[in-house]
Amino acid sequence: xxxxxxxxxxxxxxxxxxxxxxxxxxxxxxxxxxxxxxxxxxxxxxxxxxxxxxxxxxxxxxxxxxxxxxxxxxxxxxxxxxxxxxxxxxxxxxxxxxxxxxxxxxxxxxxxxxxxxxxxxxxxxxxxxxxxxxxxxxxxxxxxxxxxxxxxxxxxxxxxxxxxxxxxxxxxxxxxxxxxxxxxxxxxxxxxxxxxxxxxxxxxxxxxxxxxxxxxxxxxxxxxxxxxxxxxxxxxxxxxxxxxxxxxxxxxxxxxxxxxxxxxxxxxxxxxxxxxxxxxxxxxxxxxxxxxxxxxxxxxxxxxxxxxxxxxxxxxxxxxxxxxxxxxxxxxxxxxxxxxxxxxxxxxxxxxxxxxxxxxxxxxxxxxxxxxxxxxx
Amino acid sequence: xxxxxxxxxxxxxxxxxxxxxxxxxxxxxxxxxxxxxxxxxxxxxxxxxxxxxxxxxxxxxxxxxxxxxxxxxxxxxxxxxxxxxxxxxxxxxxxxxxxxxxxxxxxxxxxxxxxxxxxxxxxxxxxxxxxxxxxxxxxxxxxxxxxxxxxxxxxxxxxxxxxxxxxxxxxxxxxxxxxxxxxxxxxxxxxxxxxxxxxxxxxxxxxxxxxxxxxxxxxxxxxxxxxx
Numbered sequence: 001x002x003x004x005x006x007x008x009x010x011x012x013x014x015x016x017x018x019x020x021x022x023x024x025x026x027x028x029x030x031x032x033x034x035x036x037x038x039x040x041x042x043x044x045x046x047x048x049x050x051x052x053x054x055x056x057x058x059x060x061x062x063x064x065x066x067x068x069x070x071x072x073x074x075x076x077x078x079x080x081x082x083x084x085x086x087x088x089x090x091x092x093x094x095x096x097x098x099x100x101x102x103x104x105x106x107x108x109x110x111x112x113x114x115x116x117x118x119x120x121x122x123x124x125x126x127x128x129x130x131x132x133x134x135x136x137x138x139x140x141x142x143x144x145x146x147x148x149x150x151x152x153x154x155x156x157x158x159x160x161x162x163x164x165x166x167x168x169x170x171x172x173x174x175x176x177x178x179x180x181x182x183x184x185x186x187x188x189x190x191x192x193x194x195x196x197x198x199x200x201x202x203x204x205x206x207x208x209x210x211x212x213x214x215x216x217x218x219x220x221x222x223x224x225x226x227x228x229x230x231x232x233x234x235x236x237x238x239x240x241x242x243x244x245x246x247x248x249x250x251x252x253x254x255x256x257x258x259x260x261x262x263x264x265x266x267x268x269x270x271x272x273x274x275x276x277x278x279x280x281x282x283x284x285x286x287x288x289x290x291x292x293x294x295x296x297x298x299x300x301x302x303x304x305x306x307x308x309x310x311x312x313x314x315x316x317x318x319x320x321x322x323x324x325x326x327x328x329x330x331x332x333x334x335x336x337x338x339x340x341x342x343x344x345x346x347x348x349x350x351x352x353x354x355x356x357x358x359x360x361x362x363x364x365x366x367x368x369x370x371x372x373x374x375x376x377x
Numbered sequence: 378x379x380x381x382x383x384x385x386x387x388x389x390x391x392x393x394x395x396x397x398x399x400x401x402x403x404x405x406x407x408x409x410x411x412x413x414x415x416x417x418x419x420x421x422x423x424x425x426x427x428x429x430x431x432x433x434x435x436x437x438x439x440x441x442x443x444x445x446x447x448x449x450x451x452x453x454x455x456x457x458x459x460x461x462x463x464x465x466x467x468x469x470x471x472x473x474x475x476x477x478x479x480x481x482x483x484x485x486x487x488x489x490x491x492x493x494x495x496x497x498x499x500x501x502x503x504x505x506x507x508x509x510x511x512x513x514x515x516x517x518x519x520x521x522x523x524x525x526x527x528x529x530x531x532x533x534x535x536x537x538x539x540x541x542x543x544x545x546x547x548x549x550x551x552x553x554x555x556x557x558x559x560x561x562x563x564x565x566x567x568x569x570x571x572x573x574x575x576x577x578x579x580x581x582x583x584x585x586x587x588x589x590x591x592x593x594x595x596x597x598x599x600x601x602x603x604x605x
Contacts, residue, residue: 005491006487006488009493009496012487013480016476270473272471273471276432276467277465277484278456278460280453280456280488281453282453370433371432371459372427372432
């Protein structure tokens, strides 16, 4: 009980010390919080977006086949389906129809995908939440889409997509095959690309080689390759931000060191008094420890909280251009909150531990002031 | 009560600026008496007071406190001895600015682990003894010189020490306040406390509270006299 009371008394005194030097400590907390905020933002974003990507691709086919003409993605003939079915090991081959539509009114790109469930539902669409946000008050209304020949199709919104990943569904419009072909003027002999299912996943590479030999104008894409590309892209982006901000992190460590090492005359005097009136070195160190805990935990929690709000509620406003990249992703979507113990632990290790290490030696030096120094001051 | 045996204190030993502050002092301090160390600046009064109060260790020699050899005690135990045995009144008061008078009185007892409420009550009672109840919640920088010193005395007494040590306590006080200070010391002595004061103020060593005046010069005791 004595130990608890002692800690309580020392914490009480520490808090009053922090308040007495509020200018210096508030400045430290602001800088510290900013560093945690930046690191946490980058980390939350990259983890959340990689998770979104894995969710998108979880149900994706193992292989896609596209047709290339002059190095560009072109429509692929439906007749290729039968050719591919003849390859040993190929289980299923399906044609997909999808494309992009630019909505000039809202200055947004939508992704149109043919949904087989809407076969018999020509004139109806199901839309993602991002599309819906652009059509406030029109949830059960009609969405006008301009066709390739300049005419307009007025499609009824029959429902919205609720998905665990908004990245996959935000800009999505599910449309019937009939409407899709009419919008883009695509004849029934063509589809956008093909998806393949195979009996044995280990044979994917062999099958891909056979496809290229059989249909030289095609390009097989494996799901694992896409996942690796996403991981690489966002790891690279996150890493780039960290490197850019490395200077800021170092500046913070120097600031923390300077703050703790460069104890003001008033602080040194105070420690001298405490030693003189009967505090042990360990008591002063304990006080410095609680001071560090108060500063670092406050900054850590504030930084993490701000980063959480920034990434998951304000759509990463500050780092959007660097982290998302306009050419990679739909520009307006909200990440589904995803934070795990590993991320928080890593952040703690990257921010609280360096601060503690940077301040422990100067604190110890200050705590070992001779008690009789106060007699000579 | 406290016995010093051949105590020597050397600063910057072995360096060109080596300085012998205390040079082979043998001394016995009686309990429940008021003893004054007198001498000019640089005579070693403060250093000797520091050694007597376990704030500084001698370079050589032995210290015996209440029949217990404490010269080579580890810092932790020595601090505990200091906290339980001595109460210090410093020349510059050395109160912690920005906190209240009552908090200043409580600070020395924080590490003892005493319950906060009972500690606050004791600190309040001590301030009451020195007619400072109405100043308990005032920040110390707002107190007058006399009030600040009484807070310092209350702080020195919070751990109920058997020895009160004061270094030049009247240096910043006028004659009236200096006499008041000696009156407080008299009361403490009558309560059974041992008083040790370093001072070259005649008001202190001429006071009838004082039992003994030890005169120092150049780190040595030149007179072990008893005040009349």
